[in-house]
Amino acid sequence: MAVLVIADHDNASLKDNTHKTVTAALQLSGDVDVLVAGQGAKAVAEAAAKIKGVRKVLLAESDALGQGLAEAVEALVVPLMANYDAVLTPATSQGKNFSPRIAAKLDVAQITDVTEVVDGSTFVRPIYAGNAMETVTSSDAKKVITVRPTVFKAAEEGGSAAIESIDAGAAPAKTHFVSQELVKSARPELSGAKIVVSGGRAMGSAEEFQRVIDPLADKLGAAVGASRAAVDAGYAPNDYQVGQTGKVVAPELYIAIGISGAIQHLAGMKDSKVIVAINKDADAPIFQVADYGLVADYKVAVPELMDALTAAGK
Amino acid sequence: MKVLVPVKRVIDYNVKARVKPDQSGVDLANVKMSMNPFCEIAVEEAVRLKEKGVATEIVSVSIGPIQAQETLRTSLAMGADRAILIQTDQDLEPLAVAKLLKAVIAEESPDLVLMGKQAIDGDNNATGQMLSAILDWPQATFASKLEIEGGKAKVTREVDGGLQTIEVNLPAVVTADLRLNEPRYASLPNIMKAKKKPLDIKELASFGVDVAPRLKVVKVAEPPKRSGGIKVETAADLVNKLKTEAGVL
Numbered sequence: 001m002a003v004l005v006i007a008d009h010d011n012a013s014l015k016d017n018t019h020k021t022v023t024a025a026l027q028l029s030g031d032v033d034v035l036v037a038g039q040g041a042k043a044v045a046e047a048a049a050k051i052k053g054v055r056k057v058l059l060a061e062s063d064a065l066g067q068g069l070a071e072a073v074e075a076l077v078v079p080l081m082a083n084y085d086a087v088l089t090p091a092t093s094q095g096k097n098f099s100p101r102i103a104a105k106l107d108v109a110q111i112t113d114v115t116e117v118v119d120g121s122t123f124v125r126p127i128y129a130g131n132a133m134e135t136v137t138s139s140d141a142k143k144v145i146t147v148r149p150t151v152f153k154a155a156e157e158g159g160s161a162a163i164e165s166i167d168a169g170a171a172p173a174k175t176h177f178v179s180q181e182l183v184k185s186a187r188p189e190l191s192g193a194k195i196v197v198s199g200g201r202a203m204g205s206a207e208e209f210q211r212v213i214d215p216l217a218d219k220l221g222a223a224v225g226a227s228r229a230a231v232d233a234g235y236a237p238n239d240y241q242v243g244q245t246g247k248v249v250a251p252e253l254y255i256a257i258g259i260s261g262a263i264q265h266l267a268g269m270k271d272s273k274v275i276v277a278i279n280k281d282a283d284a285p286i287f288q289v290a291d292y293g294l295v296a297d298y299k300v301a302v303p304e305l306m307d308a309l310t311a312a313g314k
Numbered sequence: 315m316k317v318l319v320p321v322k323r324v325i326d327y328n329v330k331a332r333v334k335p336d337q338s339g340v341d342l343a344n345v346k347m348s349m350n351p352f353c354e355i356a357v358e359e360a361v362r363l364k365e366k367g368v369a370t371e372i373v374s375v376s377i378g379p380i381q382a383q384e385t386l387r388t389s390l391a392m393g394a395d396r397a398i399l400i401q402t403d404q405d406l407e408p409l410a411v412a413k414l415l416k417a418v419i420a421e422e423s424p425d426l427v428l429m430g431k432q433a434i435d436g437d438n439n440a441t442g443q444m445l446s447a448i449l450d451w452p453q454a455t456f457a458s459k460l461e462i463e464g465g466k467a468k469v470t471r472e473v474d475g476g477l478q479t480i481e482v483n484l485p486a487v488v489t490a491d492l493r494l495n496e497p498r499y500a501s502l503p504n505i506m507k508a509k510k511k512p513l514d515i516k517e518l519a520s521f522g523v524d525v526a527p528r529l530k531v532v533k534v535a536e537p538p539k540r541s542g543g544i545k546v547e548t549a550a551d552l553v554n555k556l557k558t559e560a561g562v563l
Contacts, residue, residue, distance in 0.1 A: 068473070069480070070443065072455055093474045097455050100408065100440035104447035109407055109528035112438045122532065127437050128331035132340050135532040174452040174483040178468065182476035189475065193561075220563075228509055231492075238458070238493050240473055244434065245351075245492055253562040263330050274560045276552065291543035291560065304549035309514055314551050314563065 001120065002031040002294065004058075005097075006077065007048050008092055010148075011038045011066050014047035016192050017090035019154035024147045025054050025088045026258070027117040030148045032138040033058060034161075035080070037168075049161040056125030057161050062168035064177070070098040071172035078105045079169070086143035092191070093204055099146050108140035111254025116152045129244035129267035150250035150271060151192070166225075190240065193223035196272070198242055201229035201260025202279070202298060209235040212302050213257065219309055225249065227259045243268035245283065258298045315462070315484075317360045317369045318424035319373035319394060321353040321376050322417055323385040324435045331435075331513050337533040340435075349385045352391075352430025355490040358497040359460060360428050361393035369426075371395050377411055377417055379403050383513060390508035397511070402518040408436070412444035417521045419449065424485065426467065431456050431489040443490035452482035455506035456491040532542075 003025045008017040018034065025032045033056045034048040045059040046099045053054070057078070059120075064072035081087060083269040087102060089095035096270070103110035115133070116124035122137045190196065197217040203209040209230065219225045226236035228243050242249055244267040254272035261264060261277070261284055272288055277290035280297045294301055325331055334341045338533070349357075363369035374389035376382040377400040385398035400414055419427065434440035437486040446453035454469035456462075458477065461468045471478045472491045480486075500508070518525065546552045557563045 007451040007512040012543065034436065066416060068478070070455070074447060093456060094440050097443065097453075100438075100443035101453070103440070104409060104412060104444035109409055110438065110440050110444075112436075112440060126537070127534070128325070128340055128435055129437065130537055131331040132333050133535050133537050135533055135535070136529040137456075138529055140528050172452065174486075175454075176481045178477065178479040178481055180328065180473075180478045189391070190422050191474075228492075238491075241492075244437070253556065253560075264327070270537075274542075274556070276556070277542075287545075288542045289540045292552055292555055293543065293545045294547075295545060296549075301549055305552065308548075308550040310561075311550070312563070314553075314559060 001029040001032065002083060002084045003029040003246065004080065004087045005032060005034045006087065006089045006095065007034050007036045008090045008094065009036065009038060009041060009044040011041045011044065014044045016154055017092060017149040017313065018048060019051055020152040021147045022053060022155040023092045023152040024114065024117055024298055028086055028120055031055050035077070035259045037065040037076055039063055040225055041066070045163045046062050050157045050159055052156045052159040053108040054159050054161040057163045058166050059163055060166050060168045062171060063102060064171040067176055068178040068197065069100040069172055069177060070101055072169065073098040074101040074105060076169035081106060081142055086145060088145045088147050090149045091140055091146040099144060103144035106142050106144065108142055108144055109138060111136065111138055111145045113142060114145050115148050119176045129264055131263065131267070148248060150248055171229055176215050183237070188219060188221070190225055191247050191249055193218045193251050194264050195222035196225045196242070196249055196251045197222045197255045197257065198225035198227065198259060199230055199236065199257050200227040200259030201233055203235050206235045212298060214308060216302060219306060219314055220267050227262070227265045229262070256286050257302065260284045261289065284291055315369050315426065316371045316422070316424040317337045317426045317428055318361060318419065319356050319372060319374045319389065319424055320358055320427070321357065321374055321385055321389050322430045323347050323376065323378050323382040324352040324433055327351050327434055332554060333534055333536050335529055337535055338526065339531070339534050347381070349388050350430055350433045352490055354450055354497040354518045355492070355494050357389045357392050357494045358432050359490060363462065364393060373398065373422055373489045375400070375415070377402060377406060379406050386513055387508050388500065390511045392498060395511065398512040399400045399513065399515045400521070401515055402520055403523065406525055407529060408438050408440040408444055408526055409528065410523070412448055413523045414447050414521055414525065417523055417558060426531065427487045429487070429489055433492055442487050446487040449487070452486045452514045454480055454482050454486060455489045457488050458491050458493040460488060460494065490537065
């Protein structure tokens with residue numbers, strides 16, 4: 001059984017999600033290849049070749065692949081699947097965009113957001129916002145799988161796989177890239193950050209959100225997150241959203257400030273190693289999952305926390 | 315321009331799903347059911363296109379049990395013109411849903427399919443992409459902004475770390491993300507009017523589409539429970555605990 005992993009990258013650097021997906025792939029097979037589909041992505045392929053356990057790296061380059069157009073990735077991967085029994089993609093917004101197309105073109109089901117590989121055809125995945133875990137067995141000859149990267153350990157470095165350039169396939173005729181606006185931030189990316197500081201509706205305004213959450217995050221070298229309620233109210237941009245409908249995170253430390261802990265938010269952060277909740281409502285559901293709870297108004301607690309961190313040498 | 319809006323009846327997003335004691339699935343008996351929130355956003359966007367004079371007809375389609383008529387009536391009350399229910403008590407996978415929608419599209423010939431990015435029960439986020447692939451129509455997923463002009467849809471998409479804008483030729487499949495709009499509440503007069511709008515019920519078997527499941531559900535279990543920890547009295551106490559006890563600072 002040979003398995004293909006589709007790398008997560010931004011054309012310049014390889015993302016850790018790839019290492020994590022390789023770990024899931026190695027549980028299926030010893031023959032794991034990594035596909036880097038992009039443009040000007042040679043450095044990404046070189047980084048992928050260093051992942052321990054990778055047999056070979058395939059590098060396909062075109063403008064459409066560099067822009068991440070789903071039709072282009074599908075046109076590239078579907079013919080490659082003649083050589084593979086399974087294809088694994090990290091369940092990022094990019095992976096979610098193209099992976100179901102590959103499944104449909106192969107006429108197989110997609111096994112979505114896998115959190116555990118039981119055997120070659122049996123997998124565990126969350127449903128209902130993580131309120132239930134479903135174990136499914138696939139009867140399809142080829143498996144198309146997206147992997148929830150946060151639950152797998154990153155594969156180590158130390159490999160030296162060969163890099164093979166392959167044809168990029170056809171560019172889509174009916175889809176055109178117009179522009180991309182990525183938020184530039186000195187902070188770590190939310191889904192891979194070791195510490196996340198999140199704010200909720202209690203902030204009351206975008207100005208207050210920035211005034212309270214940003215300095216604390218910067219002091220801790222943390223990424224900033226938000227509850228859906230805060231995003232819906234316009235206090236924080238949508239890509240901050242942690243939850244079922246946003247990003248799923250599992251940092252070492254998650255600090256929830258003024259977040260009540262709706263089911264949909266808990267689904268996005270309950271796998272964090274340590275959870276801290278600061279909320280003035282002692283009955284807020286967030287305290288049921290928090291390792292450390294501080295019942296206090298954030299307006300008082302956050303400045304005190306900043307001082308305590310300074311005193312502790314942070 | 316004709317817009318097709320597929321909608322799904324799911325557990326209400328405010329209700330916590332509970333696993334059945336025999337681990338055969340999630341208990342939906344006597345649970346409040348509603349239109350999937352992302353489908354609601356798709357219906358709203360279609361209605362706005364009609365109000366702007368861009369869309370001329372909105373057809374809403376659902377695949378599910380007879381009670382899914384209520385979901386379709388909601389879309390009619392929001393502003394869809396007519397509805398189709400493909401009746402089945404089977405729980406269909408995204409690939410089967412995509413194939414059925416393809417069959418509906420062959421009959422209806424819409425210029426645009428506008429649907430939710432994800433249903434909050436199966437959480438697959440796959441049907442729109444699969445439909446686009448088997449139709450060989452372009453796709454624009456996770457839309458936060460949609461403009462139709464000159465036979466094209468210009469779509470701003472939510473991507474990791476920001477926004478991407480693409481242009482797709484119509485006909486196309488567009489899937490709605492949260493920020494696309496805020497769905498309206500149907501007014502009472504519109505709810506009354508919706509009762510008189512046409513709603514066709516069709517048998518699943520009449521489509522001749524292979525909907526056999528590809529995945530067998532072995533079991534559905536509760537996720538590992540996370541037990542609540544302790545309450546600390548002060549911020550200094552918290553920092554101390556995080557440093558010495560949890561070792562995360």
